[in-house]
Amino acid sequence: MGTLALEPLDRPEGMTTHEYAHRRLRQAIMVGSIRPGESLTIRGIAEAMESSPTPVREALRRLSSEGALRVLDNRRIMVPRMTADRFSELISLRGLLEQHAARRAVPFITERRIDKLVEIDRAQDEAIARKDNTTALLLNQEFHRMLYTANPEQVVMPMVESAWLQLGPVLGIAMEHVAQLYFVDRHQEAIAALRKRDEDAVAAAINADICEGIGGLERSAIENLLRLAGQ
Amino acid sequence: MGTLALEPLDRPEGMTTHEYAHRRLRQAIMVGSIRPGESLTIRGIAEAMESSPTPVREALRRLSSEGALRVLDNRRIMVPRMTADRFSELISLRGLLEQHAARRAVPFITERRIDKLVEIDRAQDEAIARKDNTTALLLNQEFHRMLYTANPEQVVMPMVESAWLQLGPVLGIAMEHVAQLYFVDRHQEAIAALRKRDEDAVAAAINADICEGIGGLERSAIENLLRLAGQ
């Protein structure tokens, strides 16, 4: 295996090695630094982050349970390749799950949190303006996460994160091939609906945000994009 | 910690130790053999299944990513306690996810698979008749799984399994306190709809199957049941 594209990451005091490995790998997978199909080796990762196989294996197990990695029959581990079918199911699932999460968050929304949402949205617009697509992608997730976690006990949250994690890699790669990733911004709409505590309107805005843009592409366009991305 | 209620399990040739540990723990959690709140120790489990900490830890990491276990701040690991809120969200999520899964399965349904569904349903009725609630619970899952996996590439499947895994323990315990678990059987209805390849009717039957019965209890009844179950 070649050198692993693993940017070092801030490591808070008291964080265990396997937790750190999990975060670092997750981040790399999310933005497409690890190519789908490229096989990962435990020792390679351990060496790249100057630790040992044991905690790395734990991180890999977690990531495969989260849908971020796939373990093949020969026990090789890789980021799964994307298919048009899988892509459209993931978009559809995001719609279902995130409408549910958004509705359940509305009663918990505070003005302070709405302010944070506005701030994140502004930062995302900036990132888009300077064509920093990776940052924009992460800030988009940050926006959605900030909304849903207004309700602190959302069982759905790990499922949402799993969907993001499965979509992330191919979006990350697609961004390298499409000059400008077509970001839809229904965030303003969602914020307005939040101010009115209008559950239906919030859910509608979130669904539109997810399903339009890259998620609303024709099937043939998706297949074309995947081909470009080498999937 | 006391002796662990871990029934030995069939171990196919070539199955790794951590896979085996994962399955065995999963099974035990699913039917409520491991009490929510009771803290698990890595060494205890390893000893109970005559292996060592390393593979057990991998199994525990996977299970916590699947929502079956929770890792506390003191790094203690336990089956999470159920709350009325969590319970009703899980039921609601099951409805969303499994309607989605059922719809996507319909185009792939074969007569042979419908026959299997009929067979599973019959076995479940038998189990209910002889008041073997645990078997009935597992057969009910088997029925749903058999339906959804008609479509071999369902991204939603792990999420469905996660919801089952989170609901399982409390159902397993509730069954010990309620003389007869109120099983709803909308399976016949689902089967009839499948024969007609009627997506809407299948989804409706599945949703009814999930939301009625224990999932449709009044909130106060749920709280009462949880109290009985020591949650």
Add this chain to the structure above:
DNA sequence: ATCCTAGAAATGTGATCACAAAAATACTTA
């Protein structure tokens, strides 16, 4: 009796090692 503290036991964590299987490489043969 209750609370507090010091020692002991138990526990999570991660590095290392040995082993078996898989992959890669080198070598031989047709």
Add this chain to the structure above:
DNA sequence: TAAGTATTTTTGTGATCACATTTCTAGGAT
């Protein structure tokens, strides 16, 4: 030259050990 085979290397897996932290248990002081 190409295909097959033997050898070497790489890799996943799981047991074991050492260390730090937590939890449990006595013993003592108030």
